Amino acid sequence: MDDAAKRVLISEKEIERRVGELAAQISADYTGQELVLLGVLKGAFIFLADLSRRLTIPRVVEFIAVTSYESGSVPSGAVRLIMDVRKSIEDKHVLIVEDIVDTGHTLHYLMEMLETRGPASIKTCALVRKSGTAQVDVTIDYLGFDIPDEWVVGYGLDFAEKYRTLPYIGVIDTDE
Numbered sequence: 001m002d003d004a005a006k007r008v009l010i011s012e013k014e015i016e017r018r019v020g021e022l023a024a025q026i027s028a029d030y031t032g033q034e035l036v037l038l039g040v041l042k043g044a045f046i047f048l049a050d051l052s053r054r055l056t057i058p059r060v061v062e063f064i065a066v067t068s069y070e071s072g073s074v075p076s077g078a079v080r081l082i083m084d085v086r087k088s089i090e091d092k093h094v095l096i097v098e099d100i101v102d103t104g105h106t107l108h109y110l111m112e113m114l115e116t117r118g119p120a121s122i123k124t125c126a127l128v129r130k131s132g133t134a135q136v137d138v139t140i141d142y143l144g145f146d147i148p149d150e151w152v153v154g155y156g157l158d159f160a161e162k163y164r165t166l167p168y169i170g171v172i173d174t175d176e
């Protein structure tokens with residue numbers, strides 16, 4: 001399954017280096033504070049695992065799960081909560097950790113919802129962002145990579161639930 005034709009877009013080494021840089025930046029910015037890392041399931045699980053272990057500040061890990069309503073293959077923009085955070089985030093410093101930002105609807109929905117819960121602060125971190133596909137404006141405070149508008153898999157990202165455990169980020173060849 002994982003041997004299907006794929007082109008490497010971001011190598012394992014590049015990801016490792018960039019995750020280290022992001023962790024250093026986040027650790028510096030949150031010095032003296034405890035951070036709640038809020039991973040967005042499922043896609044962010046590998047990025048969150050690596051990022052969280054390279055931070056040098058006190059941190060706790062929480063998860064939230066959302067899904068996008070789709071009409072055919074065109075994203076409708078509607079987002080639905082599947083699993084909420086288990087703990088209160090009131091007065092906490094929260095960093096939403098996402099795998100990829102495409103239209104921006106998912107991150108926008110999460111920001112709106114979580115802001116009503118009175119966190120001390122809330123910021124966003126995404127490993128990759130697609131270029132030219134944004135439909136809503138969302139600030140990504142910590143961004144790993146900008147990529148072209150292609151369907152990417154690996155390092156947590158899937159195509160129909162496949163390829164999540166590839167160590168790199170790749171593009172599936174369309175003639176597969």
Ligand code: IMP
Pocket residue numbers: 043068075098099100101102103104105106107150151152153157158159
């Ligand atoms: P957005 O709401 O359009 O920004 O999309 C966010 C979600 O769509 C991501 O968290 C992913 O779950 C999924 N997604 C968007 N593009 C890709 C891709 O190229 N590969 C895998 N998942 C993607």
Ligand code: MG
Pocket residue numbers: 040041042043044098099100
């Ligand atoms: Mg996601």
